[in-house]
Amino acid sequence: MTAISENRTIIQDKIRAAAKKAGRDLSTINLVAVSKKQTPARIQEALDAGMRLFGENRVQEAYEHWAALKPSYPGLKLHLIGPLQSNKAVEAVALFDCIETIDRPNLVDALTSEMKKQGKSFPCFIQVNTGAEPQKSGILPADLPDLLIYCGEKGLKINGLMCMPPAAEPPALHFSFLKKLAQRHGLPNLSMGMSGDFEKAVLSGATHIRVGTALFGERE
Ligand SMILES: *Cc1c(COP(=O)(O)O)cnc(C)c1O
Numbered sequence: 001m002t003a004i005s006e007n008r009t010i011i012q013d014k015i016r017a018a019a020k021k022a023g024r025d026l027s028t029i030n031l032v033a034v035s036k037k038q039t040p041a042r043i044q045e046a047l048d049a050g051m052r053l054f055g056e057n058r059v060q061e062a063y064e065h066w067a068a069l070k071p072s073y074p075g076l077k078l079h080l081i082g083p084l085q086s087n088k089a090v091e092a093v094a095l096f097d098c099i100e101t102i103d104r105p106n107l108v109d110a111l112t113s114e115m116k117k118q119g120k121s122f123p124c125f126i127q128v129n130t131g132a133e134p135q136k137s138g139i140l141p142a143d144l145p146d147l148l149i150y151c152g153e154k155g156l157k158i159n160g161l162m163c164m165p166p167a168a169e170p171p172a173l174h175f176s177f178l179k180k181l182a183q184r185h186g187l188p189n190l191s192m193g194m195s196g197d198f199e200k201a202v203l204s205g206a207t208h209i210r211v212g213t214a215l216f217g218e219r220e
Pocket residue numbers: 034036057081082164193194195196210211212213214
């Protein structure tokens with residue numbers, strides 16, 4: 001298995017090249033290391049390589065990976081990038097620093113009430129189902145304005161959008177669509193692009209690219 005630090009250098013070179021091509025400032029692009037289904041040894045290797053921004057897609061697994069480690073790394077940030085059930089809001093608010101997958105009012109209710117209880121709050125992203133795929137989570141683009149208003153009423157700060165394009169379609173179309181939606185609503189962050197398409201995402205304006213296998217190798 002390749003060293004994570006080597007993979008990271010390769011990824012960063014590609015990010016740099018794409019940013020240059022797009023005329024973008026490199027500092028606006030965040031590499032989110034997706035540590036789901038990786039071993040503790042691989043996660044430690046990423047930490048030792050200096051990585052401090054990680055993504056997990058399940059609350060339970062995120063606890064197994066991070067509950068004991070996180071306190072030892074004060075600058076470490078964890079993003080939830082998978083669907084969240086309202087009854088896991090307690091755990092999610094306690095562990096994460098950003099939830100990228102806000103997609104319905106009752107989740108906003110659960111999170112804002114938990115944030116109040118825990119005295120902890122952080123800006124989140126709304127996940128948009130840009131391909132309107134029935135099996136995928138995320139809000140439909142047409143319903144985004146109402147959800148943003150709802151978040152505003154409830155006091156949940158939203159500062160970005162996230163998407164996972166349909167596998168069978170050119171991702172760039174979805175990336176530029178998400179960017180347009182974010183611009184329309186004045187949202188600065190765009191979480192889009194994974195191992196296979198992060199360069200395209202950077203060209204389309206991604207501020208957060210979520211990379212798992214290209215960084216860690218194949219999942220367990
Ligand atoms: C697993 C996952 C990723 C990372 O996928 P790779 O192809 O391994 O880079 C990104 N985003 C989400 C939402 C994921 O679940």
